Amino acid sequence: MVNPIGGGMQITDLKIICTAPDGIRLTIVKLETDSGLNGIGCATFTQFPLTVVSALKNYFKPFLIGRDAEAITDAWHAMYLSGYWRNGSVLNNAIAGIDQALWDLKGKALGKPVYALLGGKVRNDLATYVHVNGANASEVHGKIIQLKELGFDNFRVQFAIPNLASYGSGLSFQTKAGEQTRQDYRLALNQAPWNEDLYFEFTLQELRALRSLDGEIGIIHDVHERIAPTRAVAFAKAVEDLGLLFLEDPVAPEHIEYLADIKARTTTPIAFGELLNAPSDYNRLISERLIAYLRCHITQIGGFTPALKLASTAESFGIKTAFHGPGDLSPVGHAAHMHLGALTPNFGIQEIYLQSERSDAVFPGSPEIRAGKMQINDRPGFGVEIDEEAAAQFPYPDHAFNGAWPEIRSNDGSIIKP
Ligand code: GCO
Numbered sequence: 001m002v003n004p005i006g007g008g009m010q011i012t013d014l015k016i017i018c019t020a021p022d023g024i025r026l027t028i029v030k031l032e033t034d035s036g037l038n039g040i041g042c043a044t045f046t047q048f049p050l051t052v053v054s055a056l057k058n059y060f061k062p063f064l065i066g067r068d069a070e071a072i073t074d075a076w077h078a079m080y081l082s083g084y085w086r087n088g089s090v091l092n093n094a095i096a097g098i099d100q101a102l103w104d105l106k107g108k109a110l111g112k113p114v115y116a117l118l119g120g121k122v123r124n125d126l127a128t129y130v131h132v133n134g135a136n137a138s139e140v141h142g143k144i145i146q147l148k149e150l151g152f153d154n155f156r157v158q159f160a161i162p163n164l165a166s167y168g169s170g171l172s173f174q175t176k177a178g179e180q181t182r183q184d185y186r187l188a189l190n191q192a193p194w195n196e197d198l199y200f201e202f203t204l205q206e207l208r209a210l211r212s213l214d215g216e217i218g219i220i221h222d223v224h225e226r227i228a229p230t231r232a233v234a235f236a237k238a239v240e241d242l243g244l245l246f247l248e249d250p251v252a253p254e255h256i257e258y259l260a261d262i263k264a265r266t267t268t269p270i271a272f273g274e275l276l277n278a279p280s281d282y283n284r285l286i287s288e289r290l291i292a293y294l295r296c297h298i299t300q301i302g303g304f305t306p307a308l309k310l311a312s313t314a315e316s317f318g319i320k321t322a323f324h325g326p327g328d329l330s331p332v333g334h335a336a337h338m339h340l341g342a343l344t345p346n347f348g349i350q351e352i353y354l355q356s357e358r359s360d361a362v363f364p365g366s367p368e369i370r371a372g373k374m375q376i377n378d379r380p381g382f383g384v385e386i387d388e389e390a391a392a393q394f395p396y397p398d399h400a401f402n403g404a405w406p407e408i409r410s411n412d413g414s415i416i417k418p
């Protein structure tokens with residue numbers, strides 16, 4: 001069936017490539033067309049990847065074949081509404097992979113980078129931040145000094161509290177661009193317990209110590225929804241004098257109302273949103289200016305099309321972007337960030353995951369980080385490809401839950417937000 005809009009390239013096939021070059025389950029959509037061109041997109045939902053694969057194979061593949069690949073917005077809305085029940089992780093991630101692949105195709109068909117289709121770039125490169133973790137401020141600052149020599153100025157800092165399931169404090173590995181904290185520690189079946197009180201005091205103490213060691217660097221800390229919302233207000237107030245670049249996810253999405261309390265009581269810039277879904281989920285955050293930085297997980301919101309709309313809406317409210325750029329987003333998703341950041345006037349900063357040589361081999365043309373900045377290239381489409389033979393060298397690793405996270409329990413045995 002040809003799309004009623006007509007014209008353009010026809011979609012002839014949808015392929016799914018599952019690969020884990022760094023032990024993180026990545027899912028890539030590849031759309032082929034009758035023009036001979038193909039496009040790729042990231043559909044990574046690292047905890048439940050096989051559900052996204054099923055949605056793509058069983059539903060969106062038959063839904064798309066025969067449609068006009070240039071009718072991107074039309075396809076997004078048709079897919080988003082095709083399940084009636086909508087706005088969930090599985091379908092949004094599947095739609096995102098297709099949406100990005102369609103934008104990639106559009107750019108390739110016109111021989112232009114995607115940002116050039118949307119008004120062109122407004123900056124020369126993108127400011128970034130990298131992950132740094134350690135046992136205390138001194139150890140973290142030692143790593144920061146090394147990364148500063150590579151040109152980085154902004155750091156997400158997480159402290160590994162002994163015998164605690166400290167978020168973001170897993171082991172690290174070296175890349176050509178510096179040390180990168182691993183993410184797959186989250187899959188260990190025997191997660192340490194959590195102690196909110198200990199986290200609160202220790203993290204405050206070490207953030208203060210870090211700021212006294214270095215008054216210049218941009219410091220970000222991700223609370224990762226790990227403290228009670230009433231205490232999140234106190235935590236945001238307590239760090240107010242440290243001049244953080246932002247404090248991230250102080251509360252869970254279920255407690256979004258507390259962001260209004262934080263805004264009323266502190267000047268600490270808040271970044272929030274990686275756990276939200278459809279654009280409408282951000283309405284209150286943006287319209288009431290509850291955040292300084294808009295965090296979106298580009299595959300969780302359904303891809304590049306909604307990302308453009310959210311970034312533009314945030315611009316009207318003076319909110320900057322800080323899209324979610326962890327290891328469980330493929331270099332294709334990171335490339336989409338590069339185009340979004342290139343064209344967005346209210347771009348704030350881009351979280352990056354320093355890719356390994358294994359990842360670079362699977363994804364030729366991955367975004368380049370030079371002197372701490374994400375470079376903007378002018379290759380057609382999103383400018384990154386996938387080497388399917390190399391991808392096949394890194395199948396999803398075995399795991400008791402196929403990638404789903406084991407629970408983390410508080411010191412009283414109750415399950416906490418992950
Ligand atoms: C971040 C995020 C991630 C998430 C991960 C979930 O700020 O980078 O919090 O680290 O925990 O993407 O799978």
Ligand code: MG
Nearest residue numbers: 222248249274
């Ligand atoms: Mg986060």
